[in-house]
Amino acid sequence: MKLRGLLAGLALIALANAAVLAGVAWNRRGEPDATITLTERELQIPWGAVNDEDDTGLDLQLEWNVRWSAGGRAPEGLPLATLRELGFEPRVGRKEPPRTAWVVMEMDGEAWQRWVAKRRRQVEEERRKEPDSDCPPGSDLEQMLVSGSRLVVVDAGRDREALRRRHPDRSRYLVVPGTVDAREVRPGVFEGLVSDLRVNSIHVPLRLRPALDELVTAERMRRETSNSAYVDSPRYRATVAFGRRGEPWLVSVEKLPAPVNPPAGSASAPPPAPPDGCSG
Amino acid sequence: MRKIDTNMTDPLLSKPEAQRRADRIAAFRAELAALEAGGVLVLPQEQRAAVERHHDTALRDLAERFDVDVEEGEKRLSVGMWVASFLGATALALSVFLFFQRFWGLLTTPSQVAILVAAPAVAFGLTELAARRERTGTFASLLGLVAFACFVLDLTMLGRIFNIVPSANAFLAWALFGMVIAYAYGLRLPLAAGVICLLIWLAAQVGTLSGLPWESSLEYPEHHILAGLAVLAVPVVFKHRRRLELERVYRLAGLFAVLAALLWVAESPRDSRLPLDLENLKVLYHVLGFLVPAAAIAAGLWRRWGDMVYMAATFFVIHLYARFFDWWFDWMPKYLFFLILGLTAVGALAVLMRLRRALATRRRPS
Numbered sequence: 001m002k003l004r005g006l007l008a009g010l011a012l013i014a015l016a017n018a019a020v021l022a023g024v025a026w027n028r029r030g031e032p033d034a035t036i037t038l039t040e041r042e043l044q045i046p047w048g049a050v051n052d053e054d055d056t057g058l059d060l061q062l063e064w065n066v067r068w069s070a071g072g073r074a075p076e077g078l079p080l081a082t083l084r085e086l087g088f089e090p091r092v093g094r095k096e097p098p099r100t101a102w103v104v105m106e107m108d109g110e111a112w113q114r115w116v117a118k119r120r121r122q123v124e125e126e127r128r129k130e131p132d133s134d135c136p137p138g139s140d141l142e143q144m145l146v147s148g149s150r151l152v153v154v155d156a157g158r159d160r161e162a163l164r165r166r167h168p169d170r171s172r173y174l175v176v177p178g179t180v181d182a183r184e185v186r187p188g189v190f191e192g193l194v195s196d197l198r199v200n201s202i203h204v205p206l207r208l209r210p211a212l213d214e215l216v217t218a219e220r221m222r223r224e225t226s227n228s229a230y231v232d233s234p235r236y237r238a239t240v241a242f243g244r245r246g247e248p249w250l251v252s253v254e255k256l257p258a259p260v261n262p263p264a265g266s267a268s269a270p271p272p273a274p275p276d277g278c279s280g
Numbered sequence: 281m282r283k284i285d286t287n288m289t290d291p292l293l294s295k296p297e298a299q300r301r302a303d304r305i306a307a308f309r310a311e312l313a314a315l316e317a318g319g320v321l322v323l324p325q326e327q328r329a330a331v332e333r334h335h336d337t338a339l340r341d342l343a344e345r346f347d348v349d350v351e352e353g354e355k356r357l358s359v360g361m362w363v364a365s366f367l368g369a370t371a372l373a374l375s376v377f378l379f380f381q382r383f384w385g386l387l388t389t390p391s392q393v394a395i396l397v398a399a400p401a402v403a404f405g406l407t408e409l410a411a412r413r414e415r416t417g418t419f420a421s422l423l424g425l426v427a428f429a430c431f432v433l434d435l436t437m438l439g440r441i442f443n444i445v446p447s448a449n450a451f452l453a454w455a456l457f458g459m460v461i462a463y464a465y466g467l468r469l470p471l472a473a474g475v476i477c478l479l480i481w482l483a484a485q486v487g488t489l490s491g492l493p494w495e496s497s498l499e500y501p502e503h504h505i506l507a508g509l510a511v512l513a514v515p516v517v518f519k520h521r522r523r524l525e526l527e528r529v530y531r532l533a534g535l536f537a538v539l540a541a542l543l544w545v546a547e548s549p550r551d552s553r554l555p556l557d558l559e560n561l562k563v564l565y566h567v568l569g570f571l572v573p574a575a576a577i578a579a580g581l582w583r584r585w586g587d588m589v590y591m592a593a594t595f596f597v598i599h600l601y602a603r604f605f606d607w608w609f610d611w612m613p614k615y616l617f618f619l620i621l622g623l624t625a626v627g628a629l630a631v632l633m634r635l636r637r638a639l640a641t642r643r644r645p646s
Contacts, residue, residue: 005464009404009427012460016435016453017397024442054378056385059440087491097500097553100493177445179493198445198493205441206388247443 027243034170034242035251036107040234042149043202045212050219058212059201060238060250063149064105064194065115078156078180078192085157088182090190096182102246103178103194104155104167111152116145146233153194156180160246176246199247202240208253211236215255233259297524298346305335361418366469369422373429380433392441396434403427404461411465424461424470431457448484448494451477462526471526475511475533482507500553501545508537532587535576539595542569547602569599577635586639593635597628 043060083090086099106112123138130137151174157163160175167173177198182190204212215235235258239251315321323331376399384392404427410419435450458474461467483504487497497503512534520527545552546569549561556564576592579585601621608617 005460006404006408009457009460009464010401012453012457013397013400013404013431013434016431016457017438020435020438020442020444021393023444027442055381056383057381057440058385095550097487097492098496099491179496196493199443202443203441206386209385245445247445249443 023245024247027245027247028241028249029244032170032241032243033164033246034174035239036171036174036242037237037239038107038151039237039256041147042107042151043238043240045216045219046201049216050223058204058209058216060204060212062151062197062200062202062248064151064153064197065112065149077183077185078153078194080190082156083180083182083190083192086180086192088190088192090182090184092184092188098179098181098195100198101156101158101178101180102160102163102175103153103180103197104163105151105174105176106154106167107172107174108150109152109154109172111154112150115152116141119144156192156194174242176242176248202248202250204250204253208250211253211255298342302339302342305339309335362421365418365422366425369425369429369469372422372426376426376430377433380437384437389441393438396437400427400431400434400457403430407461407465417465417467420465421467421469424465424467425473427461428454428458428470428473446495448481448488448497451481451484455481462529463523466523466526468525468529471529472533475529479504479507479511479533479537482510499551501541501548501551502553504537504541504544508534508539508541510534511537528585528587531585532591535588535591539573539576539592542572543595543599543602546599566603569603570596573599581635581638584639589635589639590632593628593632597624600624600628 042063044063046059046061048055049058080090086101088096088099090096119141123141126137154173155163155167156178163175164173167175178194179196179198181193181195183193185191234256236253236255238253240248241251242248312321312323316323380395380399384395387395403423407420407423407427410423411417414420432454435453438444439446439450455474455478458470458472458477462471462474480498483506484494484497486503486506487500488494511530514530514534515527542565545561546565549558549565552561552565554561554564573592573596577589577596580588580592601624604617604621604624608620612620
């Protein structure tokens with residue numbers, strides 16, 4: 001029994017690992033489904049990487065725009081028809097469980113531009129209403145334009161191929177697995193919200209670490225000597241490929257030149273007001 | 281009822297059965313001494329010596345083959361060893377996790393994969409070695425748990441390195457691995473770890489069938505109730521004729537999942553997935569919260585499973601206290617509320633004592 005048990009255990013270890021690695025190979029075989037260039041605005045070094053010296057691994061956090069971005073002023077949610085396609089049957093007063101779906105995200109495209117334009121109009125309107133306010137509106141817009149993620153959810157569905165046909169530009173649209181929630185935004189009015197991506201961080205392999213390690217070390221030293229935690233201008237850009245299962249991997253990372261005039265909110269400038277209003 | 285060979289120890293005994301046999305011999309000797317001292321029974325010298333010789337041989341054999349505890353002091357030491365083994369395994373598993381986390385960023389991807397795949401295989405090999413070298417199974421249990429932890433680390437870190445969509449199937453692989461270790465060496469701790477993973481995998485399957493992400497599936501108590509019932513059915517479908525101590529793990533883990541999930545949904549009926557309104561859900565789960573533990577107590581008494589009786593009785597009492605709180609705490613004078621709680625505790629003690637006596641009566645051989 002013991003020998004049989006040992007062989008069964010070793011076979012199980014081999015099988016499980018083989019299944020995982022075969023899945024990885026299948027995901028990365030052939031042309032990627034999408035290859036996209038992101039900057040630090042969309043792929044951020046997480047707080048833990050700077051603070052936790054016991055974990056030498058580094059994963060970059062994938063940031064996308066969700067409802068609570070930019071002071072609660074969000075890009076468009078997913079329409080009711082999409083929710084129905086995903087199997088939701090929204091009813092007043094009843095909370096439905098979330099659903100898994102393929103989610104389409106657009107990088108620096110029309111949805112982002114529309115959102116910025118809408119926010120700009122809102123800010124101008126707020127300024128007209130309160131011209132002498134001690135706390136001028138729009139600081140969140142400035143931050144959004146300098147450091148906010150330009151990845152915006154534009155579509156979702158069950159059929160990945162159909163989504164890809166609707167959004168064929170593989171250098172601008174990602175089709176990735178995510179989790180969709182139905183929210184009642186106003187009484188009787190529902191819209192969809194992508195509450196999570198199934199893979200929301202991307203591991204950095206050793207060969208791509210040097211550029212980022214330099215930043216992590218510099219960030220650690222800066223935090224030791226300065227109270228400011230704001231770094232606004234993106235300091236690197238990365239090319240990310242997404243495979244057949246929508247699982248990403250880093251292709252390259254390169255540092256970006258520092259801006260000649262640091263924008264408002266950078267380490268040398270006073271930190272901007274928080275998105276929801278003045279700090280006082 | 282299986283017959284016990286009284287001339288020699290059964291070559292197919294498991295360690296817990298061997299320990300029970302040694303305990304029976306010790307109890308017989310103590311009782312015989314008491315009867316002799318009271319003058320109730322005095323065996324002829326020749327017969328007494330023959331019984332003594334037979335028991336000495338049996339105990340020597342049991343100690344040699346199964347490392348059973350013959351004396352009370354040895355038993356206490358064994359419990360201590362078991363606790364130390366569990367704590368040691370937890371600390372070693374944690375150290376493996378932290379060690380890998382400390383250095384993996386300095387390794388290339390192929391080296392990371394090689395280390396991750398090799399770690400559980402090496403730890404499992406060491407478990408086999410320990411099981412061959414010492415009979416108590418203490419070191420095998422410790423290394424078995426470390427092997428289990430290495431396998432968890434293996435699949436978790438591969439997921440992180442290759443940015444894989446998290447899958448509940450990892451829990452199935454871990455469950456099977458825990459079971460393989462447990463059945464190969466007769467170890468309960470790796471089985472408990474495996475059965476917990478099996479419960480999570482089963483609960484995840486219930487939700488994913490209806491399109492939920494598997495992590496969200498774990499947020500619904502009914503999914504855990506179904507998973508618990510499935511685990512309770514394992515020893516019914518797969519009979520454990522030899523490894524009764526392993527059968528107990530399924531029974532306790534399954535029952536705990538069912539009762540804990542019932543308590544959860546009775547307290548928070550909004551988390552239910554049943555298409556009923558809140559008031560009906562409350563009534564349904566408040567009733568089930570009493571009925572299911574009561575049924576489990578009855579089943580435990582019937583099958584002489586003491587641990588099941590005690591666990592079900594504990595949940596019954598917790599449920600009762602929770603209902604008292606819901607019904608009376610707001611309007612009743614506090615002194616009266618706590619008086620009722622105290623009297624209920626006294627009543628529960630009386631019932632538990634009766635249950636204990638009933639169990640003892642049922643355990644007594646006919």
